[in-house]
Amino acid sequence: MKKLRVSATVGLRVRDAASLDGRVIGLLPFGAEVYTSGTVDGWAELQAAAGGALIRQAGAPASQLAWYASRQWLEPVGGSAPPPITAADPRYMLGLNIQGGRVDLAHRAAQAGCRFFLIMDDFRGADELAAAWPDAIVVARRWFQYRADVAGVIQGLEGATSSWLVYMGHNEGDHIGQAGADLIWRAELDRKVAAEIARISGARYAGGTFSMGCPDYVDPAVCQIMRDGYAAAYNAGQMLLDGHFYSPDPEHIHTDDGLIWYERRWEFLFTRCGFDPRRRGLICTEAGLDQGGRGGFPAHGVDGAGFTRWARRWLEVCGRPLVVAGVAYPSPLMGAALFQCGDRRTSGGGWAGYNVEQYWDQLVALWAGR
Numbered sequence: 001m002k003k004l005r006v007s008a009t010v011g012l013r014v015r016d017a018a019s020l021d022g023r024v025i026g027l028l029p030f031g032a033e034v035y036t037s038g039t040v041d042g043w044a045e046l047q048a049a050a051g052g053a054l055i056r057q058a059g060a061p062a063s064q065l066a067w068y069a070s071r072q073w074l075e076p077v078g079g080s081a082p083p084p085i086t087a088a089d090p091r092y093m094l095g096l097n098i099q100g101g102r103v104d105l106a107h108r109a110a111q112a113g114c115r116f117f118l119i120m121d122d123f124r125g126a127d128e129l130a131a132a133w134p135d136a137i138v139v140a141r142r143w144f145q146y147r148a149d150v151a152g153v154i155q156g157l158e159g160a161t162s163s164w165l166v167y168m169g170h171n172e173g174d175h176i177g178q179a180g181a182d183l184i185w186r187a188e189l190d191r192k193v194a195a196e197i198a199r200i201s202g203a204r205y206a207g208g209t210f211s212m213g214c215p216d217y218v219d220p221a222v223c224q225i226m227r228d229g230y231a232a233a234y235n236a237g238q239m240l241l242d243g244h245f246y247s248p249d250p251e252h253i254h255t256d257d258g259l260i261w262y263e264r265r266w267e268f269l270f271t272r273c274g275f276d277p278r279r280r281g282l283i284c285t286e287a288g289l290d291q292g293g294r295g296g297f298p299a300h301g302v303d304g305a306g307f308t309r310w311a312r313r314w315l316e317v318c319g320r321p322l323v324v325a326g327v328a329y330p331s332p333l334m335g336a337a338l339f340q341c342g343d344r345r346t347s348g349g350g351w352a353g354y355n356v357e358q359y360w361d362q363l364v365a366l367w368a369g370r
Helices: 103-111 123-132 150-156 180-200 220-235 267-271 304-319 356-367
Strands: 002-006 012-015 024-028 033-040 043-047 066-070 074-076 095-098 116-120 137-141 166-168 204-210 240-247 282-289 322-324 327-329 333-341
Touching (some): 024 066, 033 066, 103 123, 204 220
Parallel strands (some): 204 240, 282 333
Antiparallel strands (some): 002 033, 012 024
């Protein structure tokens, strides 16, 4: 037997066959150590028990003595373990929200080091991107133009059959509110969709997807809804949580006073809503600059130096520890996507005022750690 360690920073899927067609039965976390008896067509054959933990899930046949994981993301144990990704990692925290069907830009960014993406209304493209870059986090989104129930969400996500992806449902306030009875309904929907996707493909689901400034965490009733509706599922690892954490103007991020209301609004989840600060399961599918009635970085005339200044501060702000009841924990952020990349339309509902393509050279340098 050979001892190997998981090197995929976002974890490694375990399957019941040595093929992408194999059913996903679990996820080995980054750094987990396993024993393999050999390799079959690029797939490591794992013992049903690895590192003292039984891999076999409840209900699996007792005769199943081995499972399989991609050998590409397993490295020999020896020396020090590689460092985990952190919320200050520009490859994940300066990701891209891809609009306009421009998955080609996502592949180009991945080649330059980017590892966090949201892909809009292109599930095949999202799946191909995730398959090509297994250490990336790829979120797939549908623009729901109606208030969907569980079946409607699954249908809109084209069956949610790809185990590679993170799926999400309703966005911001589209056809469903973010307070009161709507928030209760939304939380129940998110829990049910997360469970159904786990049953279908084993893929992860991100609930919430709350807009900038929402929900109203100053309201104790809202915090109780978040505690009752989301915290238990998040704490159990049954769903991720998504939010949009923009800067409201170009200079806002450069002073600490207002960070809690915008860039670090997520802190309220852990200080007021019962979310476990030990669990890292928070994503941000829209980040950057969003000033109502004006737009993003391009609309403000921000040049490359100004964008880099904002981005470096964003990384520092995201990477700060989360402090709950006087105890410091690593930031729970897994990744963030800058809104947006790909939509160059200046009219007809276009988002050109947010398009970060003009900062490509700066992003490439940041992804490379320069």
